Amino acid sequence: MDVMSSAAARAGVEIHTDTRGSALVVDADGRVTGLRAVRFGDSVHYRARHAVVLTTGGFADNEAMVGDHAPALLGHGTVSDGLDDGSGILMATALGAATRRLAAVQAALAFVPLMACHGLIVNARGERFINEDVYPGRFSQAALLQPAPWWVILDEEGYDSMTPEQRMGVEPRFGAESASELARELGMPEGALERTLELYNEGARVGVDRVHHKAPRWLRELAPPFAAFAPMPAGGPHGLSGFTLGGLRTDADGRVQHVAGHAIRGLFAAGRAASGIHGEGYVSGTSLGDGTFFGRRAGRAAAAGV
C-alpha cells in the first residue's frame, strides 16, 4: 500500500476523505461525466476529466442487498471495513449497468488448518463433506452448503502430535471416551459419526481416503478418546464470516457493461465493486489481486479516454 500511496502522491493525485459518492452524473448522451457526493456533510459535485472509476468495494455491509442477492451470508459474520455498502454497484445499476454473480460469496471458517488435516471436518449430522487438507477457503465454501454447526473431530494422538503454537491456542470444546459419547454431546444422530469414523479408519488402514481423497500423508486410524473443536470465533454464531464477490460486469479494462451489452461510456469499476475473476468461491488474494491488476488497467483506460 505504501508503494501505491506514494506513487499516487508523486503523480499529484488529490485524495478527498469523508466523501461519499451518491449518484453518477450523465450527459444527454448517457456518458458519465461526474459524480454527486457528500463531503463533510455538504453536497458536492465532481466533474470527471476523463471518466469515473468505481472502487467502492462489495456489499457485505448492506443488509438489504445481502438479503436480496447473497442470502448465503445472512446470519454469518462479515469480513469488511464496515463501508462495503454496495454504493458503487447501486450508482451504476441505476444507469442500467449489468451485474454478475451477485450471489457469490467468500466464506471463511476458522478451523486450525493443520488440526483439520490431522482429523475430520464434519457437519451437524456427523458426516464428512470434503478432504480436510484442502485450501481452507475451499472447505469453508463447502461448509456453507452443509448443515451447521461444523466441527473438527480429532483423537488424542492427533492432538498430542501438534505443538501449542500449531494449535493456535485452540482447545477442545467437547471430549469423550468414545465416538458415540462425543456424538451425543454434539447432538448428532445416533450412529452417524460412528459410521463416518469407521469408513475413514477403514481407508486409513490401507492408506486411501476413498470418499474424499485426502492425501495419504495425513491418513491415520483415529482412536478414542476423541475431541471436538469449534472454529475460532468470527462474528457469526457458527464461526463463519465472509464478504460478497459479485458486482458490476466489466470488460478486461474495467469498462462497466450495460445490460444491453455495450460499455457505459465514461464508467469503469475494479475491486469488489466489479464481479472480477471469481467463480463460485474465493482464493486468498484474488480480491487484492484483481483490485490492483484490473484497477490499474481501468485507470489507464480511463486516462486514455478509450
Place this chain on the structure above:
Amino acid sequence: MDVMSSAAARAGVEIHTDTRGSALVVDADGRVTGLRAVRFGDSVHYRARHAVVLTTGGFADNEAMVGDHAPALLGHGTVSDGLDDGSGILMATALGAATRRLAAVQAALAFVPLMACHGLIVNARGERFINEDVYPGRFSQAALLQPAPWWVILDEEGYDSMTPEQRMGVEPRFGAESASELARELGMPEGALERTLELYNEGARVGVDRVHHKAPRWLRELAPPFAAFAPMPAGGPHGLSGFTLGGLRTDADGRVQHVAGHAIRGLFAAGRAASGIHGEGYVSGTSLGDGTFFGRRAGRAAAAGV
C-alpha cells in the same frame, strides 16, 4: 386458462402475437410511457394508456444470463416454453430496476416419488442427503448441492411392493446381489454405500430414521438384492431440469422498484419476470399462483394509474 382468456376477450383486450418487446419508452421525467417492439419483423411502438406490465417470464433460455446469474442451472435441462429469454428483466434493468435473488432456481429431479419413499436417494458418493418422503421439489433442490449422479437405491421387496403403474414404467439401471457389488457398478467409493445402508437399516429396525427423519411408515430394513434407479430423462445429463426464479424487485402491487428504492412510475411486473414470493426453492404452483395473484394486482394497480 380458458376462464382467463375468455374474461380478457369479453373485456375487449386486444392480443398481438409474434410481437417481441425490445425496449421501454420513458418520458423526460423517467415515467414509462410505452414499449418498442418488433412485430412480424417490423419495428413498432406502443403507447401505454396507463402503464406497462411485464409478464415475460424468467431467463432459463438465455444462456448468457444463466451463466451470469444462475450458474446452478448450467449443464442441466430447462423447463420453459423456449421463450424465457429474460427480455423483461433486461428492459427494466436498463432503466435502473432492482432485481432480487437472480441465482434462485427451480429444480426437478424426476425420480418416481413412491419409489424414493420405499428406498434411499443417494449422491455420487453413496450418501443420503435428505428424507426421501419429502416433497420432490425439495429433494431436487437438495440434490443440486450434492455431487451427481443421483440414484434411488431399492431392494427387491420394495420393488415388488409397487404395481407397474406405481413404478411409472421406470426399470432399474443397475442390479446387484450385494451393496458392495452395486456400489462398484455405480462407481461409488468402496464402503460408503454399505455404511449408508447399515445406518439406515439400524434405524429402520427400531422405526426411526435418525439422520434424515423419514416418516416411520416408510422405514423397512433393505436387504439384497439391490437395484439402482436413475431419474427419468429431463434434458440434462443427470436427469435434472429447472428454470429461474429470480427477477425484478416489485411491491405487492407489482410496481417495479428502482435500485434507489422508489417505484419506477408506469412500470409493473408479475410472474417469473418478477422475483415473486420464492426464497431459495420452489413449491409447485407458486409460479402460476404468483403470476395470477400478483398479475391481477398489478393489472388493477396499472389500470387505476396508481
